[in-house]
Structures are given as C-alpha cells and as structure tokens.
Amino acid sequence: MSNIARHVAIIMDGNGRWAQERGLKRVKGHERGAETVRSVTTFASNHPEIEVLTLYAFSTENWKRPKMEVDFLMRLLNRYLKNEMNTYIKHQIRFETIGDLSRFPAALQNQISLMKERTKEFKRLTQVLALNYGSQDEIARAAKSLCEAKKEISVKSLQESIESSKFGPVDILVRTGGDQRLSNFLLWQSAYAELFFTQTLWPDFNPDELETIISQFKQRTRRFGGI
Numbered sequence: 001m002s003n004i005a006r007h008v009a010i011i012m013d014g015n016g017r018w019a020q021e022r023g024l025k026r027v028k029g030h031e032r033g034a035e036t037v038r039s040v041t042t043f044a045s046n047h048p049e050i051e052v053l054t055l056y057a058f059s060t061e062n063w064k065r066p067k068m069e070v071d072f073l074m075r076l077l078n079r080y081l082k083n084e085m086n087t088y089i090k091h092q093i094r095f096e097t098i099g100d101l102s103r104f105p106a107a108l109q110n111q112i113s114l115m116k117e118r119t120k121e122f123k124r125l126t127q128v129l130a131l132n133y134g135s136q137d138e139i140a141r142a143a144k145s146l147c148e149a150k151k152e153i154s155v156k157s158l159q160e161s162i163e164s165s166k167f168g169p170v171d172i173l174v175r176t177g178g179d180q181r182l183s184n185f186l187l188w189q190s191a192y193a194e195l196f197f198t199q200t201l202w203p204d205f206n207p208d209e210l211e212t213i214i215s216q217f218k219q220r221t222r223r224f225g226g227i
Contacts, residue, residue, distance in 0.1 A: 002218055003171070003194075003217055003218050003220065003222055004049050004171065005047075005049045005050055005171050005172050005214045005217055005218075006049060006050065006051050006052065006168065006171050007050075007051065007052040007053075007054070007167065007168050007169060007170050007171050007172075007189075008044065008050055008052070008053050008054070008170075008171065008172045008173075008174070008210075008214075009053075009054040009055075009056075009170045009172070009173045009174070009185070009186055009189075009190065009193070010040070010053070010054070010055050010056065010173075010174045010175070010176070011056045011173075011174070011175040011176070011177075011182070011183060011185055012033060012036070012037070012055055012056060012057070012176060012202040012205075013175060013176050013177030013178075013179060013201075013202055014029075014176050014177030014178070014200075014201030014202045014203065014204075015029035015030045015032070015033040015201070015202055015203060016029050016030075017029070017177065017201055018032065018033075018201040018202070018203040018204065019032075021201075026069060027069065027072045027076075029201075029203055030072065030073060030076055031076065032203035033202045033203050034076060034080050035203070036202055036203055036204075036205055036206070037055065037080070038084060038087065039206060039207060040053070040205065040206075040207060040210060041053060041055075041087075041091075041093065041125070041127050042087065042091055043207035043210065043211075044125050044127070044210075045091040045092070045093050045124050045125040046091070047214075049214075050125060051125065051126065051168075052125070052126045052127075052128060052167045052168060053125060053126070053127050053128070054098075054127075054128040054129075054130060054164070054167065054170070054186065055127070055128070055129055055130065056130045056133070056183070056185045057077070057129045057130055057131055058073060058077075058099075058130070058131045058132055058133070059130070059132075059133060059134060059183065059184065059185070060099075060100075060132055060133065060134035060137060060184070061134070061183075061184070062132075063103075063132075074104060074105055074108055077108060077131075078105075078107060078108045078111050081095075081111045081112065081114075081115050082111060085115065085118065088115070088118075088119050088122070088127075089118065089119065089122075091124060091125070092122040092123065092124035092125070093119060093122055093124060093125045093126075093127050094119045094120060094121075094122040094123065094125070094126045094127070095115045095116055095119045095126075095127055095129075096116065096126055096127070096128045096129075096167070097112060097116075097128065097129050097130070097131050098128055098129075098130050098131070098133050098138070098163050098164045098167075099130055099131040099132040099133030099134075100132045100133075101131060101132065103132055104131070104132065112131075126167065128164075128167055130164075130185065130186075133185075134184045135164075135184050135185055135186055135187040135188065136184055136187065138162055138163055138164065138188075139158070139162060139187070139188055141163075142158055142161035142162045142163070143158065143161075145161055146158070146161055158188070159188075162188050162189075164186060164188070164189050165188070165189065167189070168189070169189050169190075169191070169192065169193070170186055170189045170190045170193040171193060171194065171217070172193065172194055172196065172213065172214065172217050173185075173186070173190050173193040173194070173195050173196070174196045174197075174198065174210070174213060175195075175196070175197050175198070176198050176200050176201060176202045176205050177198075177199075177200075177201050177202060178197070178198075178199045178201075179197070180197045192222065194217050194220050194222065196213045196216070196217075198213075
C-alpha cells in the first residue's frame with residue numbers, strides 16, 4: 001500500500017539568509033517567506049491527500065532575536081492573517097495554532113481568534129501555525145497536567161494530553177535552509193515521520209519541490225518499528 005501524506009510539517013528556515021544573500025534587510029526575507037506560506041498552503045488545500053499542514057512559524061527560542069526583528073514578525077503575522085482571510089475562506093482552509101499565545105500583542109491574539117472563528121467549519125485542509133511553540137515544553141506541560149490530575153503517565157495518556165496530538169502523527173517533516181535538525185519541533189508527533197532536508201531557503205521553496213518530496217515519500221518503506 002502506498003504511503004499517504006496526510007500530515008505534512010515544515011520547519012520554514014532561511015528567510016534571513018535569503019535576504020542577506022541579496023543585500024537586503026532580514027525583514028525582507030520574512031516578507032518573501034510569507035508569500036511562500038500562501039503558495040504552499042494553497043497547494044496543500046488542493047492536494048488529494050494532505051489534510052493537515054503544520055508550519056513552524058515562531059519558536060519559544062525566537063524571543064532571543066533582536067527586539068526590532070521580533071516586533072516586525074508580530075506585525076507581519078497580524079498583516080498576513082488580515083490579508084489572507086479571503087484566501088482561507090475561498091480554499092476552505094481551517095486555521096489553527098499550537099503554542100502559548102499569551103506573550104503576543106493583544107491585537108495579534110484577537111486576529112488569530114478571528115481567523116479561527118471564521119474558518120472553524122472548513123474541512124478541506126487544516127493549517128496549523130506553531131507560534132511561541134517548543135515541543136519539549138509541550139511534553140513537559142502535558143506530563144505536569146497528568147501529575148496534577150493524579151493520573152498515570154503512559155504513552156496513551158501523554159498522547160491524549162499533548163496539544164498537537166489532536167492533529168495526528170506527522171507523515172512528512174521537511175526542513176528548508178540546509179540545516180539537518182528538528183529544532184524542538186513536534187518531537188512526539190514526528191516519532192515515525194519521514195524526514196526531508198533541502199538546501200532551498202524558505203522564500204525559494206515552492207509547491208513543485210513539495211510535490212517532489214511527496215513523490216519521494218511514496219517510494220520509502222515505513223516499518224514503524226516492524227520488519
């Protein structure tokens with residue numbers, strides 16, 4: 001039976017380097033990267049297999065970046081959600097997030113809530129943005145909640161408590177930009193994911209390359225610990 005690319009997760013890396021290679025400010029790379037988010041999300045919404053697309057947009061470690069860049073990313077995300085509302089509605093894309101949104105500006109939190117509310121009934125694709133997200137923290141919080149509830153900690157109970165588990169296991173995990181690490185992204189849900197690392201910087205990534213990755217995924221043998 002052929003592998004099914006139900007859940008695709010992407011670590012979107014390389015925006016800053018893309019801009020620097022062109023003598024531009026890093027923020028220009030983030031702006032171009034937002035365009036890639038649109039094209040890849042639209043492609044996924046029309047793909048016959050993809051049901052969930054999870055994108056690593058802002059990690060818990062990204063707060064270490066210069067304040068000016070962090071502030072720009074907050075504004076860019078707010079603008080993206082406002083501008084793309086009609087795109088999500090047109091393509092019937094449900095918008096979701098994982099991560100702690102409490103540190104984000106109130107206006108951005110409100111825009112995120114509005115996008116979720118406007119798209120909650122759509123079923124063609126669920127796009128999940130990982131925002132202020134770290135997988136180790138997510139797993140630790142799930143374990144803590146089980147302890148506080150005096151429940152047994154097991155694979156099953158953790159699976160049920162981890163925030164991202166509701167979107168199902170990751171089938172394909174892609175990292176753009178050339179680095180070959182997971183950077184604290186969906187560690188639990190990617191236990192048996194097929195990993196793909198591409199040298200392409202995120203602003204240059206496109207649906208054709210994702211389609212090629214999916215084709216390669218189809219050729220792989222997934223044993224899930226068996227033989």
